Amino acid sequence: xxxxxxxxxxxxxxxxxxxxxxxxxxxxxxxxxxxxxxxxxxxxxxxxxxxxxxxxxxxxxxxxxxxxxxxxxxxxxxxxxxxxxxxxxxxxxxxxxxxxxxxxxxxxxxxxxxxxxxxxxxxxxxxxxxxxxxxxxxxxxxxxxxxxxxxxxxxxxxxxxxxxxxxxxxxxxxxxxxxxxxxxxxxxxxxxxxxxxxxxxxxxxxxxxxxxxxxxxxxxxxxxxxxxxxxxxxxxxxxxxxxxxxxxxxxxxxxxxxxxxxxxxxxxxxxxxxxxxxxxxxxxxxxxxxxxxxxxxxxxxxxxxxxxxxxxxxxxxxxxxxxxxxxxxxxxxxxxxxxxxxxxxxxxxxxxxxxxxxxxxxxxxxxxxxxxxxxxxxxxxxxxxxxxxxxxxxxxxxxxxxxxxxxxxxxxxxxxxxxxxxxxxxxxxxxxxxxxxxxxxxxxxxxxxxxxxxxxxxxxxxxxxxxxxxxxxxxxxxxxxxxxxxxxxxxxxxxxxxxxxxxxxxxxxxxxxxxxxxxxxxxxxxxxxxxxxxxxxxxxxxxxxxxxxxxxxxxxxxxxxxxxxxxxxxxxxxxxxxxxxxxxxx
Numbered sequence: 001x002x003x004x005x006x007x008x009x010x011x012x013x014x015x016x017x018x019x020x021x022x023x024x025x026x027x028x029x030x031x032x033x034x035x036x037x038x039x040x041x042x043x044x045x046x047x048x049x050x051x052x053x054x055x056x057x058x059x060x061x062x063x064x065x066x067x068x069x070x071x072x073x074x075x076x077x078x079x080x081x082x083x084x085x086x087x088x089x090x091x092x093x094x095x096x097x098x099x100x101x102x103x104x105x106x107x108x109x110x111x112x113x114x115x116x117x118x119x120x121x122x123x124x125x126x127x128x129x130x131x132x133x134x135x136x137x138x139x140x141x142x143x144x145x146x147x148x149x150x151x152x153x154x155x156x157x158x159x160x161x162x163x164x165x166x167x168x169x170x171x172x173x174x175x176x177x178x179x180x181x182x183x184x185x186x187x188x189x190x191x192x193x194x195x196x197x198x199x200x201x202x203x204x205x206x207x208x209x210x211x212x213x214x215x216x217x218x219x220x221x222x223x224x225x226x227x228x229x230x231x232x233x234x235x236x237x238x239x240x241x242x243x244x245x246x247x248x249x250x251x252x253x254x255x256x257x258x259x260x261x262x263x264x265x266x267x268x269x270x271x272x273x274x275x276x277x278x279x280x281x282x283x284x285x286x287x288x289x290x291x292x293x294x295x296x297x298x299x300x301x302x303x304x305x306x307x308x309x310x311x312x313x314x315x316x317x318x319x320x321x322x323x324x325x326x327x328x329x330x331x332x333x334x335x336x337x338x339x340x341x342x343x344x345x346x347x348x349x350x351x352x353x354x355x356x357x358x359x360x361x362x363x364x365x366x367x368x369x370x371x372x373x374x375x376x377x378x379x380x381x382x383x384x385x386x387x388x389x390x391x392x393x394x395x396x397x398x399x400x401x402x403x404x405x406x407x408x409x410x411x412x413x414x415x416x417x418x419x420x421x422x423x424x425x426x427x428x429x430x431x432x433x434x435x436x437x438x439x440x441x442x443x444x445x446x447x448x449x450x451x452x453x454x455x456x457x458x459x460x461x462x463x464x465x466x467x468x469x470x471x472x473x474x475x476x477x478x479x480x481x482x483x484x485x486x487x488x489x490x491x492x493x494x495x496x497x498x499x500x501x502x503x504x505x506x507x508x509x510x511x512x513x514x515x516x517x518x519x520x521x522x523x524x525x526x527x528x529x530x531x532x533x534x535x536x537x538x539x540x541x542x543x544x545x546x547x548x549x550x551x552x553x554x555x556x557x558x559x560x561x562x563x564x565x566x567x568x569x570x571x572x573x574x575x576x577x578x579x580x581x582x583x584x585x586x
Contacts, residue, residue, distance in 0.1 A: 032079030033491050034276060036346045039076050041069055041084065041259060043268060051262050065255035072252060075276060078347035078491075082269050085276040086256075088246035088310060089499040090340055092515035096243075099336075099504050099513035101319070101327045103238040105549075108324050110204045111232060112545040117197045191215075207231045234302055238319035238327065242336070244502055246275070246310035275310055278342040279493060282306075283315055286337040300326065300337055300527060313340075322528075328549045330556050331530040332567040333505040333520040340498040350489035353417050357396040357424065357482045365443050420486045505564040508556060514564065523566065534567075 047066040052059040077083035092098035195211045202209040209228050256273060263271060283306035285299065301317035308314055315338065319327065398417060503516035503524045516524055538548030559566040 032077050033345045033347050034075035034085045035078050036348045036494060038073040038087075041074055041271075043263065043266065044069055044259070046266055047259065047262050051258070051265065054265055055258065055261065062258060064251075065258040068251055068255040069259055072255075075346075082271045084271060084273050086248060086252075086273050087276050087499060088248050089501055090244050090313070091247050091500075092502050092504050092513075093243045093245055093312065094515045096514075097507075097510065097512035098244070098515045099240065099242040101238065101240050101513070103319070103324045103328045104236070105328070107205050107235070107237050108321065108328060109546050110201050111237070111321050114198065114201045114205075114232070116544060117194065117201065202228070202232070205232060206235060233321045234299065235321065236302070236318040237321045237324035240301060240315075240317045240319055240323070240327070242315040242338075242502070242504075243312065244315065244500075245312045246498075276344060278310065278344055278498075281309065281313060281340050281342045281498070283313075283338055283340050285317065286339055299323070304338065306340070325535075325545070326527045326531040329531045329534050329552050330506050330508070330565050331525075331527065331534070332565055333503055333516045333524040334527045334530050335524050336502045336504065337527065338502060339500055341495055342498055343493040343495050345491050346494045348488075348490070348492050348494070350487065352401045353420070353486050353488065354399045354401075355396060355417070355420060355424065355482075355484045355486070356399075357480075357484075358393070359395075359480045359482075360393045361479075363443060365446060417486070420484055424482060424484055505562070505566070507562070507564050508558050509563050517562070520562075520564070520566070530567075 044066050047062050049059050049062075052062045055062070073087045075085040075087070077085070195214055198214055199209055199211055207228050209225075213225055213228070260271065263269070283304055285301040285304045299320050300323035302320055304315065304317040306313050306315040501521075503521050504513040505516050505520045506513050534552060535545065535548060538545070538551070543551065556565045557567055558564060
C-alpha cells in the first residue's frame with residue numbers, strides 16, 4: 001500500500017519545504033498577516049473513501065489525516081484566503097546531543113547535610129515548614145488575583161480552596177508544634193551541637209545564618225528563616241543548556257499533503273502553507289508540583305534565557321537546588337518544564353465603538369441685600385440673602401459592535417477607546433468646560449457688582465426712614481452632546497503560547513542528553529516525578545542523598561539498544577506518542 005503515496009509526488013518533502021519556508025516571498029502583495037482566531041481548514045469532510053481510492057491508500061489513513069488536521073491550529077491569512085499559517089512544535093534537536101547539565105555537587109552535598117542534620121534532630125526537614133508556608137501564600141495570592149480580574153468562582157471552587165487552605169494551616173501548625181516540643185526536650189549540649197552544625201553548613205552554601213535565628217520561635221524570626229531557606233533552594237547549584245528547534249511531525253506533514261491532493265482532485269483552489277511568523281521568542285520556566293503539597297511549586301531553573309528562532313534556539317539556565325538534585329540522579333527520559341512564547345503580528349477582529357457623552361452644567365444665583373437708612377436709629381443695619389448653587393450631569397456610554405471577548409483583545413480594545421476618550425477630553429476642554437468657566441466667572445462678577453452696589457448706599461444721619469434694596473438673579477445652563485465613533489481595524493503584535501514537547505534522555509556513555517525517540521516519549525515523565533521514586537528508594541535503604549546519587553551513577557539501568565538510561569517503574573508511564581518528526585532546517 002505504501003506505493004500509493006507516489007501519487008503525492010507533486011508535493012514531495014523538498015517541495016513541501018519550499019512551500020513552508022519561501023511562501024512568504026512567493027505571496028508578494030497578496031500576503032497579509034495571520035488572523036488572530038485560528039480556523040479549521042475548509043472541505044476536510046471531503047477527505048473520504050474516494051480520496052483513498054485515488055491515492056491507493058487505506059481509507060483509515062485518510063480518516064487519520066483528517067483527524068490530525070482537525071486537531072492542528074491553522075491561522076488564515078488576512079488578505080489571501082487560500083494561505084494558512086502552521087504553528088510548529090518546539091522539540092529538542094535530533095541526531096546530536098540536545099542538552100548538557102553541570103551540577104555543583106559540593107553545594108548540593110552541603111544542602112543535603114542541612115536537611116540531614118535537621119531530620120536527625122527533629123524527624124522532619126527544615127524545608128518542610130517553609131514549603132507549607134510558601135504554599136499557603138501562593139494559594140492566597142492566586143485566589144486574590146482571580147477575584148481582582150472579576151472572575152466568579154463557584155461555591156464548590158470556593159469551598160475547595162477554603163478546605164485546602166485549612167488543611168495547609170493545620171499541617172503548618174502540626175509541624176511547628178512538633179518542632180517546638182522536640183526543641184524543649186533537647187538538652188543544652190544537643191541544642192549546641194545542632195546550632196553549630198546548621199550555622200556551618202548554611203555558611204558553606206553562601207547563605208549566612210545566625211544561631212539566634214534558629215533558636216527563636218517568634219513570627220519575625222520564622223519569616224527571616226523562611227527567606228534564608230528560599231535563598232538556599234533558589235541559589236545557583238548548576239547549569240543547564242538545551243538546543244531546540246520548531247518541528248512539524250511527519251504525521252502532520254503527511255496529513256497536509258493528503259489534504260492538498262484532495263483539493264486538487266476536487267478542483268478547489270490551491271492552498272499554500274507557511275510557518276507562523278514570530279517576532280521574538282521568550283522562554284519561561286514552569287514550576288513542577290512538589291510531593292508535599294499540591295500547590296507548592298518547586299522551581300527547576302532560575303534565570304532561564306534563550307536566543308534563536310524557529311530554525312534553532314539555545315536555552316541556558318542556572319539550576320536551583322531542586323533542579324540540580326533531580327538532574328544529579330541521571331533520570332529516565334524526562335519532559336522539561338519550559339514553555340516558549342512569542343509576539344506574532346496578527347489581524348485582530350475589527351470592532352466599532354460608539355462613545356456618546358451627554359454633559360450638562362447649570363448654575364443658579366439669587367442675591368438680595370436690604371439696608372436701612374436713618375443710621376442714627378438703626379446704625380445702618382444690613383439684611384442679606386445670598387443663594388447660589390451649581391450642579392451637573394456628566395455621563396458617557398460606550399457601545400461595542402464586533403471584536404472578540406478574548407482577554408488580550410479586550411485590553412487592546414480598552415487602549416483604543418482610551419485614546420478616543422483622551423481626544424474627546426481635549427475637545428471638551430476647549431468648548432464645554434470653557435462655557436462652564438464662563439458661567440463661574442459671571443457669578444463672581446455678579447457678586448462683586450452686588451457688593452459694590454450695597455456699599456454705595458451710605459447712611460443718612462438725618463432725614464426720613466427708608467430701605468435700600470439691591471437684587472440680582474442669574475441662571476446659566478451649559479449642555480453638550482458628543483457622539484464619537486471609532487473603527488478599530490488594524491494589525492497588532494499578540495503574545496501567544498507556542499506548543500512545546502521537549503523530551504530528553506540521558507546517554508550514560510556520552511554523558512549527554514539526547515532527544516527522546518518514540519519509545520522514550522511513551523515512558524517520559526516530568527522531571528520531579530522521574531527522580532522522586534529514586535530518592536524514596538534510597539531512603540528506604542538508609543542511604544543519604546549524596547550516597548544515592550553516587551550509587552545511581554554506577555548502577556542506573558540503560559536500554560540495550562540506545563545506551564540511554566531507562567528505568568522500569570511499572571505501568572504508570574505518561575504516554576506521549578507523537579510519532580516521528582520532520583525536521584525543517586531553514
